[in-house]
Amino acid sequence: MAEPQRPRPAADALTAPFWDAAARGVLVIQRCGACGAWQHPPGARCHRCGDSRRLEWTPASGEARTVAWTTTHQGLVAGFEAAVPYVNVVVELVEQPGLYLLTDLPGDDPALPAALRVGAPMRASFQRIGDAFTLPQFRPTGDAR
């Protein structure tokens, strides 16, 4: 399967810390210092308590569980046409219910069967995309690669 031409994150003032940390191999998620809630994608305010001053980028464990998945069979985004079929998985970080991130796996990846089960344990890894950025990905725990 061909590695897709991935859109590059804009990494603006709100989101750059996520991408900067990913480049160092660290998964950081916005967390509210007032109420303790984690949130992703990041926002200017805490979704739970509304606090805007104590949102802090906080390292997360990278441990997650599979919630849902879909296999894309047709080109829906320019750059991914040659990558079909590929699989997107929604994972939920262990830090908080509803704290979701995405990942993708090639449709022929041997790790797939282990990932595509509700509750399957997944762990963050980091994929360097050319010299553009580093993309957090999730793979089944125990996957040796």
Added chain:
Amino acid sequence: MSWAHAGKVAFVGVGFSRIERGTDEPLGNFAEEAIADALADCGLPAAAVDGLATYPDPPYLGAAQREGHDMIGPEYVLTHCRTGPIRWYANLNGGMVTAAIVEAALALIGGACEVALVWRAMHHPKGTYGLRRTEVASGPREFSEPYGCVSPLQWHALAYRRYLERFGLARERMSALVLNSRRFANLNEHAFFRDRPLSEADYAKARMVADPFCLLDCDIPVQACVALVMTTAERARDLRQRPAYLGGFALNAYARPPIAHYTLVDYLEAGGQTASQLWSSAGLGPRDMRAAMLYDGFAPSALYWLESAGFCGPGEAFDFIADGRIAADGVLPMNTFGGALSQGRLHGMGHAAEAVLQASGRAGARQVRDASAIAVFSGSPMYRGSGLVVTSEP
């Protein structure tokens, strides 16, 4: 609290354009056809129109947005449709066309206008439809587009997978809804698939697009316009057609957690909130509905509405749609015009128009025996859904 103005706003005209695919003809031509048809239906001249409302959003992220060619806002209509002096208009960006209908009703009740025209025009040009082209992802899409997860098709597929897993259901059972819609479309001259029957075998061999979605679980993009003429119940008495009435409404204002894609987590909660607002507004409940027009841009949305609105319990929608219960003589005739799946992708306007035709006894071969109260739910329950109750009596 029950809406004090239930039954005081009437739908008096329904109009349809041609329904086509892959055309370079300007969308404005289709809008003008539908609007002229709706006005002819109720017998009012265009000059009587003094209010305009639409939900003009392009059909997908990145679609062309040339006014008059790809989308039709109030500016186009007041310039080209020979309306009277416009006293009120609304150009909505949420809640789908249901929100435009609600706004028009409130404008009529408030005296801001006397005759409101509401339309939804959708383009379907030649070429690739819906392909997202972007080199840089921004906003929440920074966290989905680099993974190739860009389309509502995929977001809904993720939610649908979760639904199927949560209740231990097989995706093949969706055929009952898809075939029911096609049978109704075959009775509807305004449906794209009016002449094309569909069999269980056709459904079984449909190609997968984003698992668990096959092609037939997705609505069919079309170029078309549907228009409604609304006025006060009082003024409706003198017009050509038997009116239908707005019995209640709801707009989803659920505080959704910020996520980069749809999930299922909140469909019962968000949809349930929208539905309870609707039932409260109308002073009626799901047992009072004699038919339901449930949004099916992606087929599972209709299942989620069945469950979140209380037509059946959580996880029971596949049982509910089976065995003819949603056919014309079933307990709840559903999407009797073919739905977006088989009429075409009109972002909820086909659903609203059919509720009006049914409630006013004008649905022809599709007419349900008792059309006294019809539920319309638009959008997906988990994201800015909306609802109407349309009644045959004020």
